[in-house]
Amino acid sequence: MTAENATAADVLVIFGITGDLARKMTFRSLYRLERRKLLDCPIVGVAFDDWSADQLREHARAAIEATGEPVDDDVFARFAARLSMVSGDFADAATYAKVATAIKGRTNPVFYLEIPPSLFGRVVDGLAGAGLTENARVVVEKPFGHDLSSAKALNDQLSAHLQEWQIYRIDHFLGKEPAMDIRYIRFSNSIIEPIWNRDRIESVQITMAENFGVADRGHFYDPVGALRDVVQNHLLQLIGLIAAEPSSGGPDGFRDKRVELFKSIRTADPKHYVRGQYAGYLDVDGVAADSQTETFVALKLYIDNWRWAGVPFFIRAGKSLPVRDTEIRIIFKRPPALPFLPKTGEQNEFIFRIDPNPGVDFVLQAKESGADASRAVNLCLTFSDEMAEAPEPYERLLGDAMHGDAGQFIREDGVEETWRIVQPLIEAPPPVEVYEQGSWGPSGANALVAGFPNWREPWLPTQK
Numbered sequence: 053m054t055a056e057n058a059t060a061a062d063v064l065v066i067f068g069i070t071g072d073l074a075r076k077m078t079f080r081s082l083y084r085l086e087r088r089k090l091l092d093c094p095i096v097g098v099a100f101d102d103w104s105a106d107q108l109r110e111h112a113r114a115a116i117e118a119t120g121e122p123v124d125d126d127v128f129a130r131f132a133a134r135l136s137m138v139s140g141d142f143a144d145a146a147t148y149a150k151v152a153t154a155i156k157g158r159t160n161p162v163f164y165l166e167i168p169p170s171l172f173g174r175v176v177d178g179l180a181g182a183g184l185t186e187n188a189r190v191v192v193e194k195p196f197g198h199d200l201s202s203a204k205a206l207n208d209q210l211s212a213h214l215q216e217w218q219i220y221r222i223d224h225f226l227g228k229e230p231a232m233d234i235r236y237i238r239f240s241n242s243i244i245e246p247i248w249n250r251d252r253i254e255s256v257q258i259t260m261a262e263n264f265g266v267a268d269r270g271h272f273y274d275p276v277g278a279l280r281d282v283v284q285n286h287l288l289q290l291i292g293l294i295a296a297e298p299s300s301g302g303p304d305g306f307r308d309k310r311v312e313l314f315k316s317i318r319t320a321d322p323k324h325y326v327r328g329q330y331a332g333y334l335d336v337d338g339v340a341a342d343s344q345t346e347t348f349v350a351l352k353l354y355i356d357n358w359r360w361a362g363v364p365f366f367i368r369a370g371k372s373l374p375v376r377d378t379e380i381r382i383i384f385k386r387p388p389a390l391p392f393l394p395k396t397g398e399q400n401e402f403i404f405r406i407d408p409n410p411g412v413d414f415v416l417q418a419k420e421s422g423a424d425a426s427r428a429v430n431l432c433l434t435f436s437d438e439m440a441e442a443p444e445p446y447e448r449l450l451g452d453a454m455h456g457d458a459g460q461f462i463r464e465d466g467v468e469e470t471w472r473i474v475q476p477l478i479e480a481p482p483p484v485e486v487y488e489q490g491s492w493g494p495s496g497a498n499a500l501v502a503g504f505p506n507w508r509e510p511w512l513p514t515q516k
């Protein structure tokens with residue numbers, strides 16, 4: 053078996069079904085799959101909590117309603133009928149024997165591990181001990197290690213019993229519809245490809261701004277920080293989508309191209325790395341009193357290949373910034389000054405808006421009415437105005453995992469390459485600079501883009 057010929061699951065087993073991620077994301081995503089008639093197997097929850105199937109069903113309904121998702125009774129009844137529960141300690145072989153009994157006769161299980169990575173090894177050992185891994189797929193959540201060597205060690209635990217085609221590593225950014233749209237925009241429009249290179253593009257800016265702080269996640273966040281939390285995974289994956297070459301078909305065709313691109317990204321240089329911490333972060337519950345953890349990062353990366361050599365990719369990401377916005381901005385080179393156009397206008401820009409208000413913008417220069425001058429105008433497409441409602445990231449990814457489509461999941465070589473890229477930043481971090489909440493982070497972020505276009509204000513709906 054390979055990633056290319058995996059077949060549909062005949063049972064979904066969720067470890068950690070009573071936890072936070074299931075409550076906030078999983079039930080809703082599965083319910084939405086049920087509504088779209090894309091769910092066609094039983095679902096077995098496994099947790100330490102001694103819940104009955106009815107308790108699980110009640111909890112599921114409350115969790116779905118709490119997300120604001122309207123619940124249709126018939127759809128929920130179909131969904132609830134799939135749910136059953138196995139309770140037990142993940143360290144106890146008897147738990148896996150109970151799972152084996154619960155899924156007896158099923159030959160294509162998907163095990164979804166919604167549990168801390170420190171438990172992955174134990175659970176996979178338990179499943180293997182009960183003879184359940186042979187034909188299974190195992191879906192796991194980040195973080196995949198906290199640096200290159202721990203990522204390899206974690207993978208050793210998984211690969212002790214599983215082959216690579218069986219492991220589905222989730223990065224929910226790859227399940228975002230506007231992120232998936234990047235390769236459609238790039239490769240299904242013949243006008244785009246000829247301009248998508250170092251001849252035409254001056255720089256690329258990726259912004260992931262969040263207008264809220266760490267809130268109640270201090271215990272999780274403080275040992276992690278912004279670089280590991282969103283850059284090594286989500287934002288590098290976005291670069292994979294913007295910059296990789298077109299692929300052949302099949303999940304591995306697509307993944308090969310992303311990994312090939314990651315291999316061309318030059319290992320990051322701490323000289324081009326800025327770290328910030330918002331004022332007040334040290335008061336967050338779970339944060340060390342003298343924490344040096346960054347809540348903001350800005351960095352510059354280069355891709356050493358024929359298409360991108362010399363084009364800087366700037367990334368900035370942070371908490372407690374002025375707005376919530378994730379966007380990728382491709383900034384094109386200036387046109388030359390011509391006699392009838394003595395002043396060259398602003399540069400063309402192509403913007404992929406990932407969140408909120410997904411869509412694309414194309415900034416063009418046009419004649420200013422009544423004046424002999426040019427000014428920027430914006431061609432703005434908002435996907436929700438033009439297309440049907442998009443699936444949620446987890447809805448898409450869980451559906452793909454159950455149907456055996458690994459294309460939007462991360463392969464181990466991709467995990468290792470992305471850690472390799474950021475490893476020097478982890479080993480030699482510059483000091484954190486404190487920034488005011490609601491600002492755009494430390495001033496060093498502006499110095500980072502010197503010689504290239506300044507950071508742009510994100511393109512938000514109110515600016516339309």
Ligand code: BG6
Pocket residue numbers: 224262281282378407
């Ligand atoms: C998570 C990070 O992976 O992604 C969070 O741990 C971050 O810190 C979140 O807020 C952002 O995801 P989204 O989909 O809300 O942009």
